[in-house]
Amino acid sequence: MTEIDKNLTLEQQIALQISASGPISVATYMGLCLTHPTRGYYRVREPIGGKGDFITAPEISQMFGELIGFWLVNLWQQMNEPKAFTLLELGPGRGTLMADILRTACRAPGFRDALRLTLFETSPGLMAEQQARLEAYDPKWLQNFDNFEDGPVMVVANEFFDALPIRQFIRKEKGWHERQVGLLDGKRTFGLSPTPIPPGSMPDDVADAAPDSVFEVNFAAAEIMSILAKIVSRQGGSILAIDYGYGRTQTGETLQGVRNHAYADVLDAPGETDLSAHVDFAALANVARRAGLAAQPLATQGEFLARLGLAERASTLIKANPALAADIATARDRLVNPEQMGTLFKVFCAHSPGLIPAGFSA
Ligand SMILES: C[S@@+](CC[C@H](N)C(=O)[O-])C[C@H]1O[C@@H](n2cnc3c(N)ncnc32)[C@H](O)[C@@H]1O
Known part of the structure; x- marks a missing residue:
């Protein structure tokens, strides 16, 4: 980046890049918006919480991390x-999930002494919060x-894979064209690559998709899963x-923008809008299996949480804090109700063969 670039807004930098080299892929646009070194969303915004743009499960209730x-x-x-x-957490946010996990898990004799806590994070602001909570x-x-040091590796990731850049392809008469972000009269706009991608490049599940179908693929997620699955396969452990997300590779547009707790146009206010897309867990399970891991059928x-005992944990907390009974019950319901987070959010687990992770069968 030149000195001049540093003074430009992200909007101006994107415009400059498109003017100089042509339209960019959705993945390039998403990557710039989220993790640009000085102007990216996760570098400049306070994303999580009431003052931020969205709330996540661990921020709703301590019960999530405890279970x-x-x-x-x-x-x-x-x-x-x-x-x-x-114990590796990907995208630990404010450190809330890991603090709740460890407050509970470290009661097991020997767990604390055996623990090597490792975090993977892009946001300097969130890293500082993680340091404060998990010091x-x-x-x-x-x-x-x-x-990675020797020994088993257990990976936890809540709302991490959805924040990685996706590519989008759209079915047209002559095949699948990559969706791109270009400029029309100086305004960012979606377009398509002029030539289709080579025939046969799409997974079988979507090969016969109807005209104008959108297919999203997250190569960054697959790459991280592949690297970690190989490590877990070698050293033992779980992810x-x-x-x-969804459990079968399918078509459908899921890329979304969120700002101040409301949906926002994906192309609007780059660097100030959270961008995310649903996760293709079938693709991640295939990657994990290829590395030698077993993968559980996806759970909602x-x-x-119900199988892990959320209702019982909520009752215990209510007994200990009767004044907070209504808040605890509301938080419990938000986590599991089908109209709230209960069905939309899915739980994926890949692990060393022979382990039987709880929560995936009744
Ligand atoms: C949606 S937030 C979820 C935070 C936390 N797991 C929670 O549940 O509250 C996404 C997290 O992933 C981090 N993140 C996003 N993209 C990343 C990347 N490319 N590399 C590392 N961390 C990333 C963000 O900074 C943030 O901590």
Whole structure:
């Protein structure tokens, strides 16, 4: 980046890039908007919470992280309580989920001593919050996934994969064309690559899609899953990912913009709008299986939390804090009700063969 570029807004930088080299892919646009080194959404905005743009499950209730804490202890015990293991969280946000996990899990004798807490985060502001909340557990931040110490690796990711850049393709008469972001009269606008991608490049599930169907593919998510699945396959462990998404590779446009707790135009206010897309968990499961892991059938968040004992945990909390009974019940319902987060959000788990993760069967 030149000195002049640094002073330009993200909007101006994107316009400059398109004017100089032509339209950019949706993935390039999304990547610039979210993680541009100085003007990207996760660099400049405070995304999560009442003052931010959206609320996530761990911010709704401590019960979410507590149940995942028990879930992790159960797997650690199934692995014969290894004396050293890595717990890696991808996109830990404000550190709330991990704080709730560890407050619970570290009650299991030996868990705290064996724990090597590792975080993967792009936002300097959120890293500072993670440091403040998790300092007692001596966290380390990874720049990449090149070096893992020996021992099992357990990965947790809540609403991380949906924040990675997707590419979009649209079915037209002559085949699938990549969707691009270009400029029309100086305004950002969607268009299509002039030539279709080579025939046969699309997965079988969508090969016969109707005209104008949209297909989204998240190569960044698949790459991270592939790297981590190979590590878990070699060292033992598990990968738990919770996100909105689907369990069968399919067509449909899911890219969305959110600003100040309301939907916003994807092309509007780059760097100030959260962009995300539903996760193709079938694709991630295939990647994990190819690396040698077993993958559980997808559970809804509602099913998963109910099986882990959300109702019982809520009752215990209500008994201990009767004045907060209504708030606790509301939070419980938000997490599991089908009209709220219960069905939209899915829980994915890939793991070493032989382990039996809780929450995936009744
Ligand atoms: C939607 S927030 C979810 C935060 C947290 N897991 C929660 O549930 O509250 C996405 C998180 O992923 C991080 N993130 C997004 N893109 C990333 C990337 N490319 N590399 C590392 N972290 C990223 C964000 O900074 C943020 O911490």
